[in-house]
Amino acid sequence: MTIFSLYVYDRHCTCVYYQDWHRTKAPRPAAEGGILPAVSQQIYQFRGEDGTLSVANSSPRNTLSTSSGVVVAVNDDLPRSPLPHPIAQPPAPKPVSTGLAFDEEAKLVYGVVLSLRNMIKKISGRDEQFTNYRTSTYKLHLYETASGYKFIMLSDPSADSLRFVLRQIYSGPFLEYVVRNPLTSMDSKEHGIDNEYFRTSVDRMVKGLSVYQ
Amino acid sequence: MAIFGLWVINKAGGLVYQKNCGDGLPGLTSNEYLVLAGTLHGIHAITSRLSPIGSSSGAQTIEGESFKMTILLTATGTKFVLLTSPIEPTADSILAKVYEIYSDAVMKNPFHTPEMPIRSEGFDSRITALIG
Numbered sequence: 001m002t003i004f005s006l007y008v009y010d011r012h013c014t015c016v017y018y019q020d021w022h023r024t025k026a027p028r029p030a031a032e033g034g035i036l037p038a039v040s041q042q043i044y045q046f047r048g049e050d051g052t053l054s055v056a057n058s059s060p061r062n063t064l065s066t067s068s069g070v071v072v073a074v075n076d077d078l079p080r081s082p083l084p085h086p087i088a089q090p091p092a093p094k095p096v097s098t099g100l101a102f103d104e105e106a107k108l109v110y111g112v113v114l115s116l117r118n119m120i121k122k123i124s125g126r127d128e129q130f131t132n133y134r135t136s137t138y139k140l141h142l143y144e145t146a147s148g149y150k151f152i153m154l155s156d157p158s159a160d161s162l163r164f165v166l167r168q169i170y171s172g173p174f175l176e177y178v179v180r181n182p183l184t185s186m187d188s189k190e191h192g193i194d195n196e197y198f199r200t201s202v203d204r205m206v207k208g209l210s211v212y213q
Numbered sequence: 214m215a216i217f218g219l220w221v222i223n224k225a226g227g228l229v230y231q232k233n234c235g236d237g238l239p240g241l242t243s244n245e246y247l248v249l250a251g252t253l254h255g256i257h258a259i260t261s262r263l264s265p266i267g268s269s270s271g272a273q274t275i276e277g278e279s280f281k282m283t284i285l286l287t288a289t290g291t292k293f294v295l296l297t298s299p300i301e302p303t304a305d306s307i308l309a310k311v312y313e314i315y316s317d318a319v320m321k322n323p324f325h326t327p328e329m330p331i332r333s334e335g336f337d338s339r340i341t342a343l344i345g
Contacts, residue, residue, distance in 0.1 A: 004265040004266070005265055020265070022265075023265040023266065100262070105263070108259055108262065108263060109263055111259070112256055112259050112260060112263065115252055115255070115256055116256060116275060118252075119249055119252055119253065119256070120275075120277040122241070122245065122249060123238060123241075123249065123277075123280070123296070124238060124239075124277060124278075124279055124280060125238065125239035126279070128277050128278050128279060129277065129278055130275065130276070130277045131276045131277060131278060132275075132276050133260065133272045133274065133275040133276065134272065134273055134274045134275075135260055135261065135264065135269045135270050135271060135272050135273055136269055136270035136273060137264045137266055137267070137268075137269035137270070138263075138264050138265055138266070138269060140260075140263075154263075154265055161276075
């Protein structure tokens, strides 16, 4: 029983956060300009100082931090981190990607969720939420807040409804480290909500679940 | 534990059969059912592409708060969609029986054109006997 990934979308229908645990096929980095900065370091491409495109974590030419672990120069786009940066490692061989760039995949996920929600509302005649759907290899759970934030989690198909987990992520790490954080710009159309505290506390919460692993 | 309805969707995404049972869900106009069936056909295709671990089937169950949809995709591309209450454990076996009735009363009917709307009294009566 595992959890594969988590997406968060805001009310402007853009992906503002992404995290994954057990994906076999890593997402391909988004086309430049395709997604907002501060969604996830894995998939955000930025121009290094010599003008080449690279993905944040894996570049050995990351000139933004010294080997002593202190960040010497931060541009607005990378999440500010009070913790020391890890020493840049040579990139581990990554599994082959699905062939879909991340920004396209994020839009597909959002589109599926939106269409399903409208369909369910139409069929039931009431203002009803769709909770989850299952395929032969994964199960997608949705939790939507009153402010229009959508938390979407992909798990393996035998999991029970993980809405309570998403609700816990909302009322725990999200409220603590995103809403109450004066440095994250929520509801902006230019930035995601990635920050170190949020990421690690969601990671800790998910790994501590009984359904994980 | 109730069955609310049954849809049969052909391989192009068009609705060929639709039946409402009981009053768990409000009835919609036939146009609206056609639109919903087409939407579901598209969603089913997209869900197979979003899999985090390689190739996957399309969506098999879709749950809302007051009902659940179970989808059976046959090898020929026809979809059978059953709408039930959220905790209906027999949905898969009912769909298998519906497929059997479909192949008996519709496919073996020499006057039926494949992929066209189903207008067969035999099919209707057997489905009513099965799901009420």
